[in-house]
Each structure stands twice: as C-alpha cells, then as structure tokens.
Amino acid sequence: MTQTALPGLVTPPKLPQDTLRIVPLGGLGEIGRNMTVFEIDGKLLVVDCGVLFPEETQPGVDLILPDFSYIENRLADIVAVVLTHGHEDHIGAVPYLLRLRSDIPLVGSQLTLALIEAKLQEHRIRPLTLTVTEGQVEKFGPFECEFVAVNHSIPDALAVFLRTAGGTVLHTGDFKMDQLPLDGRITDLRHFAKLGEEGVDLFMSDSTNADVPGFTTAEKEIGPTLDRLFGQATKRLIVASFSSHVHRVQQVLDAAAKHNRKVAFVGRSMVRNMAIAEKLGYLDVPEGLLVDIKNIDNLPDNRVVLMSTGSQGEPMAALSRMANGDHRVVVGDGDTVILASSLIPGNENAVFRIINGLLKLGADVIHKGNAKVHVSGHAAAGELLYCYNILEPLNAMPVHGETRHLIANGKIALDSGVPDESILLADNGTVIDLHDHQADIVGQVEVGFVYVDGSSVGEITDADLKDRQVLGDEGFISIITVIHRATGKVVSGPEIHARGVAEDDAVFDEIIPKINAALEEAVLNRTDHTTHQLQQVVRRVVGTWVNRKLRRKPMIIPVVLEA
Numbered sequence: 001m002t003q004t005a006l007p008g009l010v011t012p013p014k015l016p017q018d019t020l021r022i023v024p025l026g027g028l029g030e031i032g033r034n035m036t037v038f039e040i041d042g043k044l045l046v047v048d049c050g051v052l053f054p055e056e057t058q059p060g061v062d063l064i065l066p067d068f069s070y071i072e073n074r075l076a077d078i079v080a081v082v083l084t085h086g087h088e089d090h091i092g093a094v095p096y097l098l099r100l101r102s103d104i105p106l107v108g109s110q111l112t113l114a115l116i117e118a119k120l121q122e123h124r125i126r127p128l129t130l131t132v133t134e135g136q137v138e139k140f141g142p143f144e145c146e147f148v149a150v151n152h153s154i155p156d157a158l159a160v161f162l163r164t165a166g167g168t169v170l171h172t173g174d175f176k177m178d179q180l181p182l183d184g185r186i187t188d189l190r191h192f193a194k195l196g197e198e199g200v201d202l203f204m205s206d207s208t209n210a211d212v213p214g215f216t217t218a219e220k221e222i223g224p225t226l227d228r229l230f231g232q233a234t235k236r237l238i239v240a241s242f243s244s245h246v247h248r249v250q251q252v253l254d255a256a257a258k259h260n261r262k263v264a265f266v267g268r269s270m271v272r273n274m275a276i277a278e279k280l281g282y283l284d285v286p287e288g289l290l291v292d293i294k295n296i297d298n299l300p301d302n303r304v305v306l307m308s309t310g311s312q313g314e315p316m317a318a319l320s321r322m323a324n325g326d327h328r329v330v331v332g333d334g335d336t337v338i339l340a341s342s343l344i345p346g347n348e349n350a351v352f353r354i355i356n357g358l359l360k361l362g363a364d365v366i367h368k369g370n371a372k373v374h375v376s377g378h379a380a381a382g383e384l385l386y387c388y389n390i391l392e393p394l395n396a397m398p399v400h401g402e403t404r405h406l407i408a409n410g411k412i413a414l415d416s417g418v419p420d421e422s423i424l425l426a427d428n429g430t431v432i433d434l435h436d437h438q439a440d441i442v443g444q445v446e447v448g449f450v451y452v453d454g455s456s457v458g459e460i461t462d463a464d465l466k467d468r469q470v471l472g473d474e475g476f477i478s479i480i481t482v483i484h485r486a487t488g489k490v491v492s493g494p495e496i497h498a499r500g501v502a503e504d505d506a507v508f509d510e511i512i513p514k515i516n517a518a519l520e521e522a523v524l525n526r527t528d529h530t531t532h533q534l535q536q537v538v539r540r541v542v543g544t545w546v547n548r549k550l551r552r553k554p555m556i557i558p559v560v561l562e563a
Contacts, residue, residue, distance in 0.1 A: 012443025020166030051092030083108035084173025085157035109156035150175035153377025167201035203393035207401030210409035243269035267309030311341035323357030333362030388416035
C-alpha cells in the first residue's frame with residue numbers, strides 16, 4: 001500500500017546510524033516554497049529554498065517562506081544549499097535563510113548563482129558560492145553530489161544525484177524533456193541511464209504536469225505564433241512573462257528584430273535579470289535593438305515592443321499597473337498585449353482581472369487560452385514515465401506540486417513497476433528515512449506558513465489574516481460608551497462608528513437602547529464586573545443585531561469606560 005503522510009504530528013525517532021533522513025519544508029501540496037532538507041551523520045544539506053506567492057485570501061502579504069523552525073537551531077550543521085535553478089519558487093527565500101547564517105555555501109549553475117547574488121546584493125549579503133556544471137561531482141560533508149543537465153523554462157537548470165551512506169537520491173528540480181530546446185541543452189537522459197545502472201534508491205521528481213497526458217510542447221513552437229502576432233500588430237506590443245524566462249524573452253527579441261521594432265524592458269526584475277543573462281551570454285541581443293523605457297514616446301507605436309513583468313497578476317508589477325492606469329505606459333485602443341505565461345494555481349482571478357482591465361482600455365489581449373503563446377516548463381506524464389523506466393528507482397517520492405499532481409505522479413510510478421509500498425505521498429513536514437534501499441515515512445514535524453509583510457518576517461499570523469479578511473469583506477464597527485460605575489447607566493454614548501457595513505450610520509440608532517439596557521443589566525447583576533466583560537456584552541448585542549438586521553458579520557471593537 002502506498003505510504004502517505006501521517007495524520008497529525010508524530011515525533012520521528014532518533015536518526016539511526018547510516019540512515020538518510022529527508023524532510024520537505026515546502027513544495028508539497030502547493031506550487032512554490034520548494035525546500036528539502038537531507039540529514040545524515042549529524043550534517044544537513046538543503047536543496048532549494050524558494051518562496052510561495054500569496055493568494056487573495058492572504059491580503060497584505062508579499063511573500064510566503066518555508067518554515068525554518070525545523071533547522072533554525074542547527075544552522076551550523078548545514079554544509080551547503082544546492083539550488084537547482086533560478087526561479088523564485090526555488091531561490092526566493094535564500095536571503096531570509098542567510099539572514100540566520102550568512103556563510104552557508106550556495107551551490108548552483110552560473111546563471112542560478114548570478115540571479116541569487118543580484119537578489120542578495122539588495123539584502124546587503126555577500127554569499128559564499130560554488131559554481132557547478134553538469135557532470136561535476138562535489139562532496140559536502142557526508143553528501144556526494146553529482147549534477148545532471150535538465151531542460152526547463154530557464155537556462156542552466158540542474159538535477160542533483162546524492163550519494164550517502166544511507167542510499168542514493170535523484171532530485172530532478174523542475175524539468176521537462178524538450179527535444180529541440182532553443183539553447184540546445186536537453187535533459188541528459190544518457191546521464192539518467194548511467195545513474196539508473198548505478199542504482200537510484202529514491203527518485204524525487206517534479207510533479208507539476210503529472211496529470212497532463214503525453215509530452216510537453218516544444219518551446220520552439222512559440223516562435224511562429226509570436227512572428228504572426230508581431231506581423232499583424234499595427235500599434236504597440238506589450239509582452240508579459242516571467243522575469244527569468246530567458247528563452248521566451250529571446251523569442252520576443254528575435255521577433256522584434258525581424259519586424260523592425262525596438263524593445264524596452266519594463267519592471268525592475270526584468271531589467272535586472274535580462275542584463276545578467278546578456279552579460280553571461282544566455283541572451284543574444286542584436287545591436288541597437290534595446291531602448292530605455294524613458295525613450296519609447298519618441299518612437300512610433302508600430303516600432304515599439306515592451307517586455308514586461310506581471311504575467312501572474314501581481315498587484316505591484318508593471319502589467320497590473322498598466323491595466324489600472326497607474327503606469328507611465330498608457331495602454332490604448334489598438335495595442336496588443338500578449339500574456340506569454342501559464343496560470344499558476346491561485347492566480348487565476350488576479351490574471352483575469354488584468355485581462356478584463358486591458359480589454360476595457362481597448363487592447364487586444366492574447367493569452368494561452370486563445371493562442372499558442374506559452375508552453376510549460378514541466379514534464380508531462382509521458383516524459384515522467386520515460387524517466388521511471390530509464391532509472392528503475394526502488395522508491396519514489398513525488399515533489400513540486402499540489403496534491404492532485406503528487407497523486408498522479410505516484411500512479412505513474414506504480415505503472416512503471418515501482419512497488420506500491422515504495423511510493424511515498426508526503427506533505428510538508430513529513431519525515432522520511434532511507435536505509436538499506438528502503439524509504440519509509442517515520443514521523444511528521446510541524447511546518448507552517450511564514451509571511452513576509454513589508455519589513456516584518458513571521459510576525460503576521462493566520463489570525464491576523466483572518467482579521468484582514470473580515471475587515472475587507474464585512475467591514476468594521478467601533479462602539480465607545482462611558483457608564484456610571486455603580487448603576488451601569490450610560491453617561492456618554494454609545495458612539496457608533498462604522499466602515500463598510502451600512503450606507504448610513506443612522507441605521508445604528510435602533511441598537512443604542514439595546515446596548516444601554518444590556519450594560520445596565522450586566523452591572524446590576526454582577527457587582528464584580530470588569531470592563532472586559534462589559535465590552536463582551538456590547539459585542540454580543542451589536543453582533544447579533546447586525547447579523548440579523550444587515551446580514552453581515554463585521555469586526556466589532558467595543559470600548560467601555562467607567563466613570
């Protein structure tokens with residue numbers, strides 16, 4: 001029977017000698033926050049350290065981090081952080097980990113480390129780094145790491161093969177098997193086969209597209225669509241994509257050059273990342289093609305392409321601000337906007353809101369739903385099956401995906417011949433021990449959400465977010481009352497102030513006599529009353545009345561003073 005996450009917290013046993021412990025701190029049951037901790041012989045190795053972007057139910061939150069509490073008392077035991085590639089959901093939380101210990105070595109490919117170093121510079125952290133390439137083998141304490149080239153929607157992605165006394169693990173990171181990639185760098189299946197012959201005790205594979213049959217479309221198929229759209233456009237073109245999607249940006253640059261248009265990068269992360277990619281040779285920019293955003297007004301509309309951030313509906317990103325009329329770029333009638341990206345689960349409403357806003361401004365909006373302007377960076381079911389058959393792993397642990405993706409990946413593992421009892425469907429915080437070629441779930445540790453809100457990290461709680469939702473959805477009522485200490489009679493007030501509850505505060509006149517009567521009764525019935533108890537009386541009276549009369553459940557803040 002497939003091993004599944006344990007219900008509730010179960011303290012794992014002491015780690016036996018020559019046993020490899022694996023604890024995912026993020027990335028399971030969600031798309032983002034990818035982080036896995038490996039432990040053996042008292043040392044820890046971390047693979048990836050990413051962020052999760054907030055949903056509408058988390059108002060005011062900027063980022064969500066993995067919960068570091070599992071390792072915060074063992075930071076000195078961390079021998080390295082291996083970064084599989086440069087996407088935010090795999091590197092975005094590194095600055096927050098390095099705030100706790102700044103000299104943890106970061107290991108990754110050239111582009112991955114360049115992107116994280118630029119991010120760390122903003123946090124005023126100078127990291128220790130080690131650049132690795134495919135085929136390279138490095139030893140970090142009791143962990144031997146061999147790196148394998150994989151194809152993804154960002155250059156220089158790597159899988160990592162761990163050799164330890166407890167067994168071997170292949171962690172793919174994010175990958176797909178594009179056979180005709182733009183940069184010619186394919187997922188190295190020959191290397192996979194070699195590792196399979198050596199023996200893979202545990203296969204931890206990307207699950208994002210495990211429920212998609214067949215094979216992921218090749219990136220090169222986007223080119224003809226962009227060429228057609230660029231040829232048809234009569235005014236400005238605005239293309240939105242991830243700020244790290246170098247391949248997509250390259251296709252936009254190629255199409256712009258062919259159709260005699262200039263390109264301006266829009267959005268701080270887009271400008272920064274593409275400058276890095278060009279400097280390192282991952283982005284080929286024809287001479288004279290790029291212009292500064294400040295100079296686009298000097299060009300005819302049919303000569304302009306804006307390469308922008310904001311494809312996921314991020315409220316402060318360039319495209320969102322354009323749709324809201326809050327950007328120096330004013331989208332107008334006849335402009336063409338291309339959303340060259342996928343929809344990350346949870347972002348649908350925000351993206352559709354932008355699409356609707358752009359359409360109202362008169363733009364022609366092209367997206368994945370009506371044109372082939374995006375292909376996924378993740379392996380579909382057919383590609384995963386190939387990998388299982390090539391590697392023949394003894395155990396499988398799907399990672400990187402929502403629950404439905406993990407289950408679909410587990411079924412592929414089963415179809416390929418992995419024994420049912422050797423398939424582990426884990427949650428964040430599930431503790432897995434690997435020993436003598438067998439992987440078992442042995443415990444469950446507590447991991448929560450760590451919210452970044454402005455300059456605060458981890459100070460915002462789920463209760464705070466619930467309060468924000470109530471304020472946003474139901475409104476706010478404050479009641480200030482001064483009563484006579486002995487009689488309970490109202491000396492002043494009640495003064496009722498409401499926001500977002502009713503159109504006219506006069507509607508609350510009806511409840512004032514009820515508040516007065518309830519307070520007087522409470523004081524007469526209890527000579528040892530406290531102001532807190534009286535405030536609760538007011539809260540119940542107002543809450544019951546508002547719920548019955550207005551059909552709302554606002555936040556109620558009663559203040560009772562005694563005179």
